[in-house]
Amino acid sequence: MSHLPILPILIPLLGGALSLFVEHRRIGTVVQRSVAWVFMLATLAASILLALRAHEGPVLVYLLGDWPARIGIALMVDRLSALMVLTTSLLAGACLLHACSGWDRRAPHFHALFQLQLMGLNGAFLTGDIFNLFVFFEVMLIASYGLLLSGGRGVRMSAGLHYVAFNVAASTLFLIALGMVYGVFGTLNMVEIATRVAGIPAGSLPLAKATIGLLLVVFCAKAALMPLYLWLPEAYTRAPAAVAALFVIMTKVGIYSVLRVGSLMLGEDAGPLAGYGWDWMLPAAVAGLALATLGVLAASRLRVLVAYVVLVSATTLFIAFGLRSAGTIAAGLYYLVHSTFVAAALFLIADLVRRGRGDAGDVLRAFPPAPGVRVVAGAMFLVGAVSVAGLPPLSGFIGKTMLLQAIPEADIRWAWPALLGSSMLVIVGLTRAGTRIFWKPVPVLPALPDGPRPVRGQLRLPETIATMVLLALGVAMSVAPGPVTAYTRAAAEQLLAPSTYIDQVRAAMPQGRRP
Amino acid sequence: MSVVWELLLVALLLVGSFFVLMGGIGLVKLSEFFKRLHAPTKASTLGVGCVLTASVGYHLFVGSDPQPRELLIVAFLLITAPISAHLMSKAALSLRMDEWPQLPGKSDEDTHVPPRPDGGDDEGY
Amino acid sequence: MNTPELAGIQIFGFGLIETTIGIAMYVVGIAMLLALWRLLRGPTVPDRILALDTLNVTAIAELMLLGMHLQSAIYFEAALIIAMLGFVSTVVLSKYVIRRDIVE
Amino acid sequence: MRWRRRFLPSLPLTLAIIVFWLLMVSELNAAQLAMAALLGLVIPLYATRIDREFARFGSLRPLPKLLVVLLWDILMSNVRVARQVLSREERIHSSFIWYPLEIGNIHGITALACCITLTPGTVTAALSDDRRYLLVHVLDLADEAALVADIKRRYECPLMEIFP
Amino acid sequence: MLELMLALPFVLALVLAILRDAPAKAVAWLAGLAPVLALAVLAWLTPAVMDGQIPRTMHEWLPQAGLAFSLRLDGLGWMFSLMVLGIGALVVLYAYYYLGPREKYRRFFCFLLLFMGSMLGMVLSGNLLLTVVFWELTSISSFLLIGFWFHRDDAREGARMALTITAAGGLALLGGVVLIGRVVGSYELDAVLAAGETIRAHELYPWILGLVLAGVFTKSAQFPVHFWLPHAMAAPTPVSAYLHSATMVKAGVFLLARLHPSLAGTDLFFYVVSTVGALTLLVGAWNAIFQHDMKGVLAYSTISHLGLITLLLGLSTPMAVVAALFHILNHATFKASLFMAAGIIDHETGTRDMRRLGGLRRLMPYTSALAIIASLAMAGIPLLNGFLSKEMFFAQALEIEGHEEMRWFVTIAAFLFATFGVAYSLRFVHDTFFGRGPRAVDQDVHEPPRFMQVPVAILVVACVAVGIAPQWTIGPFLETAARGVLGDALPEYSLAVWHGVNTPLLMSFGGVLCGVLLYLGLKRVLDLHAIVRQSQGRMLFHLNIEALFRLGRRFTHAVANGSMQRSLLWLVLVAIAAGAAPFVAAWGEPREPVAFVSQPMVRLAWVLWWLLVTCALGTLALYRYRLLAVLVMGGCGLAVSMTFVALSAPDLALTQLLVELVTVSLMLLGLHYLPKDSPRLRSLPRRLRDCAVALAAGAGTAGLAWAMMTRPPANAAAAEITARSLPEAWGSNVVNVILVDFRGFDTLGEITVFGIAGLAVHAMLRRARMAPEKVMPGPPIKLPVPADLAQMMFPLTLVVSIFLFLRGHNSPGGGFIAGLTLAVPLLIQYVIQGAASVETRFGFDYIRAIGAGLLIALGTGAAAMLFDRPFLASGHYDLVLPVLGTIPLASAAAFDLGVYLVVFGSTMLILSMMGTLKPSKTMIAHRGTIDPATRSALTGEAS
Amino acid sequence: MEMAIASGIGVLVFAGVYLVLRARSFDVILGLTLLSYATNLLIFSSGRLVVGKPPVLQEGMEATLANHTDPVPQALVLTAIVISFAMTAVAIVLAMRSRADNDSDHVDAGDVRDGREDRG
Numbered sequence A: 001m002s003h004l005p006i007l008p009i010l011i012p013l014l015g016g017a018l019s020l021f022v023e024h025r026r027i028g029t030v031v032q033r034s035v036a037w038v039f040m041l042a043t044l045a046a047s048i049l050l051a052l053r054a055h056e057g058p059v060l061v062y063l064l065g066d067w068p069a070r071i072g073i074a075l076m077v078d079r080l081s082a083l084m085v086l087t088t089s090l091l092a093g094a095c096l097l098h099a100c101s102g103w104d105r106r107a108p109h110f111h112a113l114f115q116l117q118l119m120g121l122n123g124a125f126l127t128g129d130i131f132n133l134f135v136f137f138e139v140m141l142i143a144s145y146g147l148l149l150s151g152g153r154g155v156r157m158s159a160g161l162h163y164v165a166f167n168v169a170a171s172t173l174f175l176i177a178l179g180m181v182y183g184v185f186g187t188l189n190m191v192e193i194a195t196r197v198a199g200i201p202a203g204s205l206p207l208a209k210a211t212i213g214l215l216l217v218v219f220c221a222k223a224a225l226m227p228l229y230l231w232l233p234e235a236y237t238r239a240p241a242a243v244a245a246l247f248v249i250m251t252k253v254g255i256y257s258v259l260r261v262g263s264l265m266l267g268e269d270a271g272p273l274a275g276y277g278w279d280w281m282l283p284a285a286v287a288g289l290a291l292a293t294l295g296v297l298a299a300s301r302l303r304v305l306v307a308y309v310v311l312v313s314a315t316t317l318f319i320a321f322g323l324r325s326a327g328t329i330a331a332g333l334y335y336l337v338h339s340t341f342v343a344a345a346l347f348l349i350a351d352l353v354r355r356g357r358g359d360a361g362d363v364l365r366a367f368p369p370a371p372g373v374r375v376v377a378g379a380m381f382l383v384g385a386v387s388v389a390g391l392p393p394l395s396g397f398i399g400k401t402m403l404l405q406a407i408p409e410a411d412i413r414w415a416w417p418a419l420l421g422s423s424m425l426v427i428v429g430l431t432r433a434g435t436r437i438f439w440k441p442v443p444v445l446p447a448l449p450d451g452p453r454p455v456r457g458q459l460r461l462p463e464t465i466a467t468m469v470l471l472a473l474g475v476a477m478s479v480a481p482g483p484v485t486a487y488t489r490a491a492a493e494q495l496l497a498p499s500t501y502i503d504q505v506r507a508a509m510p511q512g513r514r515p
Numbered sequence B: 001m002s003v004v005w006e007l008l009l010v011a012l013l014l015v016g017s018f019f020v021l022m023g024g025i026g027l028v029k030l031s032e033f034f035k036r037l038h039a040p041t042k043a044s045t046l047g048v049g050c051v052l053t054a055s056v057g058y059h060l061f062v063g064s065d066p067q068p069r070e071l072l073i074v075a076f077l078l079i080t081a082p083i084s085a086h087l088m089s090k091a092a093l094s095l096r097m098d099e100w101p102q103l104p105g106k107s108d109e110d111t112h113v114p115p116r117p118d119g120g121d122d123e124g125y
Numbered sequence C: 001m002n003t004p005e006l007a008g009i010q011i012f013g014f015g016l017i018e019t020t021i022g023i024a025m026y027v028v029g030i031a032m033l034l035a036l037w038r039l040l041r042g043p044t045v046p047d048r049i050l051a052l053d054t055l056n057v058t059a060i061a062e063l064m065l066l067g068m069h070l071q072s073a074i075y076f077e078a079a080l081i082i083a084m085l086g087f088v089s090t091v092v093l094s095k096y097v098i099r100r101d102i103v104e
Numbered sequence D: 001m002r003w004r005r006r007f008l009p010s011l012p013l014t015l016a017i018i019v020f021w022l023l024m025v026s027e028l029n030a031a032q033l034a035m036a037a038l039l040g041l042v043i044p045l046y047a048t049r050i051d052r053e054f055a056r057f058g059s060l061r062p063l064p065k066l067l068v069v070l071l072w073d074i075l076m077s078n079v080r081v082a083r084q085v086l087s088r089e090e091r092i093h094s095s096f097i098w099y100p101l102e103i104g105n106i107h108g109i110t111a112l113a114c115c116i117t118l119t120p121g122t123v124t125a126a127l128s129d130d131r132r133y134l135l136v137h138v139l140d141l142a143d144e145a146a147l148v149a150d151i152k153r154r155y156e157c158p159l160m161e162i163f164p
Numbered sequence E: 001m002l003e004l005m006l007a008l009p010f011v012l013a014l015v016l017a018i019l020r021d022a023p024a025k026a027v028a029w030l031a032g033l034a035p036v037l038a039l040a041v042l043a044w045l046t047p048a049v050m051d052g053q054i055p056r057t058m059h060e061w062l063p064q065a066g067l068a069f070s071l072r073l074d075g076l077g078w079m080f081s082l083m084v085l086g087i088g089a090l091v092v093l094y095a096y097y098y099l100g101p102r103e104k105y106r107r108f109f110c111f112l113l114l115f116m117g118s119m120l121g122m123v124l125s126g127n128l129l130l131t132v133v134f135w136e137l138t139s140i141s142s143f144l145l146i147g148f149w150f151h152r153d154d155a156r157e158g159a160r161m162a163l164t165i166t167a168a169g170g171l172a173l174l175g176g177v178v179l180i181g182r183v184v185g186s187y188e189l190d191a192v193l194a195a196g197e198t199i200r201a202h203e204l205y206p207w208i209l210g211l212v213l214a215g216v217f218t219k220s221a222q223f224p225v226h227f228w229l230p231h232a233m234a235a236p237t238p239v240s241a242y243l244h245s246a247t248m249v250k251a252g253v254f255l256l257a258r259l260h261p262s263l264a265g266t267d268l269f270f271y272v273v274s275t276v277g278a279l280t281l282l283v284g285a286w287n288a289i290f291q292h293d294m295k296g297v298l299a300y301s302t303i304s305h306l307g308l309i310t311l312l313l314g315l316s317t318p319m320a321v322v323a324a325l326f327h328i329l330n331h332a333t334f335k336a337s338l339f340m341a342a343g344i345i346d347h348e349t350g351t352r353d354m355r356r357l358g359g360l361r362r363l364m365p366y367t368s369a370l371a372i373i374a375s376l377a378m379a380g381i382p383l384l385n386g387f388l389s390k391e392m393f394f395a396q397a398l399e400i401e402g403h404e405e406m407r408w409f410v411t412i413a414a415f416l417f418a419t420f421g422v423a424y425s426l427r428f429v430h431d432t433f434f435g436r437g438p439r440a441v442d443q444d445v446h447e448p449p450r451f452m453q454v455p456v457a458i459l460v461v462a463c464v465a466v467g468i469a470p471q472w473t474i475g476p477f478l479e480t481a482a483r484g485v486l487g488d489a490l491p492e493y494s495l496a497v498w499h500g501v502n503t504p505l506l507m508s509f510g511g512v513l514c515g516v517l518l519y520l521g522l523k524r525v526l527d528l529h530a531i532v533r534q535s536q537g538r539m540l541f542h543l544n545i546e547a548l549f550r551l552g553r554r555f556t557h558a559v560a561n562g563s564m565q566r567s568l569l570w571l572v573l574v575a576i577a578a579g580a581a582p583f584v585a586a587w588g589e590p591r592e593p594v595a596f597v598s599q600p601m602v603r604l605a606w607v608l609w610w611l612l613v614t615c616a617l618g619t620l621a622l623y624r625y626r627l628l629a630v631l632v633m634g635g636c637g638l639a640v641s642m643t644f645v646a647l648s649a650p651d652l653a654l655t656q657l658l659v660e661l662v663t664v665s666l667m668l669l670g671l672h673y674l675p676k677d678s679p680r681l682r683s684l685p686r687r688l689r690d691c692a693v694a695l696a697a698g699a700g701t702a703g704l705a706w707a708m709m710t711r712p713p714a715n716a717a718a719a720e721i722t723a724r725s726l727p728e729a730w731g732s733n734v735v736n737v738i739l740v741d742f743r744g745f746d747t748l749g750e751i752t753v754f755g756i757a758g759l760a761v762h763a764m765l766r767r768a769r770m771a772p773e774k775v776m777p778g779p780p781i782k783l784p785v786p787a788d789l790a791q792m793m794f795p796l797t798l799v800v801s802i803f804l805f806l807r808g809h810n811s812p813g814g815g816f817i818a819g820l821t822l823a824v825p826l827l828i829q830y831v832i833q834g835a836a837s838v839e840t841r842f843g844f845d846y847i848r849a850i851g852a853g854l855l856i857a858l859g860t861g862a863a864a865m866l867f868d869r870p871f872l873a874s875g876h877y878d879l880v881l882p883v884l885g886t887i888p889l890a891s892a893a894a895f896d897l898g899v900y901l902v903v904f905g906s907t908m909l910i911l912s913m914m915g916t917l918k919p920s921k922t923m924i925a926h927r928g929t930i931d932p933a934t935r936s937a938l939t940g941e942a943s
Numbered sequence F: 001m002e003m004a005i006a007s008g009i010g011v012l013v014f015a016g017v018y019l020v021l022r023a024r025s026f027d028v029i030l031g032l033t034l035l036s037y038a039t040n041l042l043i044f045s046s047g048r049l050v051v052g053k054p055p056v057l058q059e060g061m062e063a064t065l066a067n068h069t070d071p072v073p074q075a076l077v078l079t080a081i082v083i084s085f086a087m088t089a090v091a092i093v094l095a096m097r098s099r100a101d102n103d104s105d106h107v108d109a110g111d112v113r114d115g116r117e118d119r120g
Ligand code: NA
Pocket: E651, E733, E735, E736, E808, E809, E811, E812, E813, E814, E815
């Protein structure tokens, strides 16, 4: 039998566990990094294979413990899951490369935490059991706490506290919702829930709605949908660069979950629950888009700006998915992948700027980056900004165009102004940031007699390559968007036909047991 | 025979719960910590001991668990309860909640300041 | 296994032993609430520690009574652990009061 | 002797573990006996790392009597405490006394502390640093000297035999 | 071939970007190669285009979105390509001389070629989406070019302004194009051009038109967004010469011409486009008179001429379109030459301020001559090209049919255009080349290098040639271009200098006369040099942008103020809303009676209820005194555990108890480093609000829980699990079987979480030094009596732990509970003996324990894969030994061993890290020691 | 019984939420702990309340839900307890670090928006 679906979870787990054994100073960085890379590349290879397999069409079902899905835990891989896993692996590769320029030595347990974070992310995308989803959410979150806080101090701690407390509260809510799910539906397998949703008696309808509503609230909180996004900017901007870049995918986990739950439990076949909650999601997304865009304008630091850009893309995705047509979802998925890479690259660039400018950090004020940094970072920033603002010819434009094209006639009236207007203002914000950071000359300050010279970091090769890799992924997506869009289109169609998905999963039989 | 057993169990239970209640009442009623300390450490221990013993007998007869495992708990409680009390009074002493007599054989050099729980002599540590 | 039977004495139509267990549960329950009162009331920290300790001990009794009531031995482990942990928590809390630093 | 100390650091402990295990599992068969023996051998090796003196008994002869006395005293003291609890509080004259120790073995002191706390209206509150005095809180103190003598006779002397 | 032509600028731009340390000359040569070679390609294609063929090429890019890389070279595209490449080549030549020795040649030419390529791509594009792509690329590359001297404030501002406005227009255009695609069903230009009727008849037409025009007008600097153009003059002059004469600003009118067949022909189009064009024309021309900067004059003049072109395209008659195209060409030639001339003057004198110039005629005769001729062309003086297209404009203005008021308006506008044009040209010529001067110029002024004049000369020659012999010189080209727009509707027209005396001619002469008079009059009446005109557009833009940023800041700081309390409050509120909404919505609907039998209260339930509720509320009441709150919360934990026991969940109770103890220990460890109590919150409204929110949350959760519990259960899966637990998973403690088998994957994740928690805590505390809040004086305390007891307990607790572990599969217990139970005696040792003593004696490597545990669990799960079963498939084997009997071996036990190790390792790691913190060296000043005499017995703290 | 459990959950949530909305890190942690009690009870009660039928199979007693309570929620609660505990541990340590590094145990300590990290 094929163990492919579980490999993206097990490989990083193994990598993380082994990393703990090579951490000692005597063993040296080379070995640590080698271990990390072996497992990273293996995960990447598994993700690629998985994506190829998933693209063949049928849902891959992996019955853990050889129990039927209704009583055990099953992994279910459709195109969407595989796409998310692949995106994660690609992103993680770049982040690891960036971290290998030095951060991994300063943050205790970095490699273990990184691999386990990867495990959590992949697990969340692959699992077909809603409680198992919670578990992987937690793996991912606690690893992210570790990554955020390891090697940190000062304000990062208080930002971390905010992040941790909010997520713990959200997880508590998740647990309440899960309790309700089990109490109402008597199962935790998402497909089984989907089949029971339609048959829910009228008297229990409000309860079922409340249950799923709470689930959606949790996912929206993780995805930073309005008004539950307030935790995001600080956490992301205080994280070390490689970690912040990896965090970009974390909001996507929330979005993925909304999409999955929406497809299975609130889809066409969900009877009285079909479409429940989506009506609220669109206004929230538009309002969130507006606020995120204003945040881009308001940002006083480059990393805050990028964090808000992440929010802009997340809310844009909610608009795309909220419209629930194959076209918008396909466009949204393309946009999701693109925005992940580009926003991550922008975080890395912001960090480069911050380091390159020494004490000035990434404040949007004139301050000279170290020579070399200005040119390289400036060029990369230009590419990233063009891409993220949705300007041609890069991936953002393609994503946004496909989205504009796919938005149904009836929704154009509000969706277009929202999307185009936000693009416009993001351009304004990015332009200002870029000109201030890379163009504005330094005001001549009176020289301090014995003051400390600003320590300005230099370019480091792995960092630059990592950033370029991410940007190149975005560029590749715009040069040859065909395969990606074909894939996302197929994924969207698969998502909108939950009944085939459900049938395929229910047809999966244990190998060595009675079904 | 079984009537005797049953009556014995009933007695054990009644005595046990009575002592447990005494512990509770003492805890509430007495006026200061060191007095209160007496009630639960003794009464509850004995009370719980009785209940546990009754439980052993009861399960033995009902057949649901014919082993005297509860005795382990009794032994455990009998050993730990005094030590707990010891520690709690130490805590109370450290908060200067009461005056206690001068340690015999020590000089009066610290008459106004009550001695530390261990006599104020650090060498014994 | 052949186990001896209890006599099954009846009082006012109820089993004597059953009734006694019930009464004991109420009595021990009252003791628990008294300890609870002390826990909330204080006034001093050691009083509260003492109350918590007493709560633990009475909880063991209550659990064993419940085990008798339900004729189940499944409560043994819980009682054992409560006994063990009650002691440990008393140690930890007292140490905190004495030194503030529970691990020196 | 050295061999024994190395592989069987504390026989009482080993025995205690075996009994404890068998009581816990509530089964008596070859497998459980083997398991108990295994634990009884292995755990002390590990536990001795705490590096304190392990129980070495002098004579166990006074033990049964001590236990009976103790049980009786526990019962009596409980009745007394119950009475005092139920009576008016003004009649209770509580006080601290320093109890002079003769026993030096720490296990003995611990056991004595247990005994004192479990019995007539007394609670040990502290041990002096030189381990020569126990601070005892007496719920209703009538005669300090009598109390000290009582404790000494009933508990400390037998304990000194058990833990020399 | 088209691909090659288009690729040339991009490829050479890339080459330039890669080249390092190349000399300026080589860079310029390489840059010049692009337009020259591309021109060669264009020349090669020209015969075909002249023949009326349309060379095409098409590559798929994103067929799903209708985006294709399709290029086509029709007449219009040809004309614009010629302009882009021809003037581009001249600009490269000019720029080589213009740029100073210290300038970044490489970057300049790289950007210039990028722009050239984008512009070329736009005019060649055969797919509207591709047009948008190149359109925005011109915006981006022009942004880089305008901001080339980015150290200057005006350059940065001009660049940002240009980008903001043109990119906004680009987004609008994108919208318009997508709408066109919806209406037509294709973005291919051929299809769109053929579908004019459909588009105009469609209900979306006004939207399409509005969005496309928004793009066109912003790009071509039409009123009222014209103001970005003068500010773009902060660019180096070659850039201005290129962007603002022939290319960038022409992109808008190009698109208008391009989509003319599809969009034009309605009243809406006519009115909107002509009105905007006419207004722009007037505003630009009038403002041009009052500029003192040479480039300022040229910029406003450009606005005015762009207005003219727009107006002509708005009039929409075939002849007007021809005139528009003709004027595009003419304007490109004279304006490019004028910009270059202005650049030369700036280069030589160091200023472009006409108030400081004058008399250059004598110092720079050649340049002056060229500039004067070009200016006259700009003014529309006969025998120069500007005159011809202006005449055509007048004729068209007079021939407007059916819209009487528009005819008057346009005619007057045309006349004013001529008048103002003459006036500002006159001022430009007079102030610069005549009179006294140059004033206040301290440079030695002379002619520029010869080759710097060459481009100007070529362009001026073109002006003159076209002006004298239009039919020979420009005729065929214009016709080709016009056919590209009009197709078969090409009108009969004659390009001649002399059409006889007619109204347009009279208007021309009148215009010239009035212009001269106006200039002289203004000069007499006003002190032209003293007038300083602020750009209102700039101010407005500035104000608006600033307002926008302010709005953003205000909103963001008001909403996302970084407050964690607010984050959490929103979470709670949204959750309450989500939970309550369905019930509120279903309020009044008939409820089915719930068939439900309530469970009777357990005997001790009332005690537990009181315990739970009172302790919860007690924690709340005492929360400010943290130690007390922790104590009271212990009661809560006990109540919850006992509830679990009472309700048939012994495993849960054990776990809860153990976790409770460790949590309390952690809290106490933490309290050592945290303030002893919380300050009182003064704001009563805030407290009431929080109280109300908390009440709603509590009531809501209680209601949900109650509603859920009173439904009949749907537990088929649970029944199946219970039934299959023993025969297939060989365990009778079903909860444990679920944990290690049915849902073992959850457990794997759970121990991963637990392990990571240990690692995270270790990472956070490893090097941390912290000052305890308060310390008790004196050395560490030893507790001989409890220590002795703990020592005796230690081995016995180990036995309990092993017991719980081994029995877990069949009775309450299991790896997790056992792991914590193992940690408890060690915790006691830590507390009583101190961390150092324990760790030197045991020397655990807790981190490796976590790793080993994870590996064991993982390995157990993966072992199934060797047998070709899925991960975590369990195995079972009864080992029969001679004396001991049957010993059951289950893979689940191995898995549980992993759990055991991780739990133990992680718990101890956390406790050990928290217990062995070193005091801070620097922060100790903030903290103090507790005077034992002042401790309060009520809280245990210094009072 | 259901009413008792539901009201208990409600009170725990009430106290927990109120504490979670406080401004000091330790109070928030207390609140989260109370909330985790509530969630544990709620998940547990999703298997409905059954007295005296623990899901431990015994000989002679058929393995059905008539004889045993629903085991699944119990397993879920176990996982939930463990995870909440891990989170609490991290939160406590984080509160300590934040207090030590930012000189305040306010949850928004360290002037988060324009922190010293940037002022240099
Ligand atoms: Na278990």
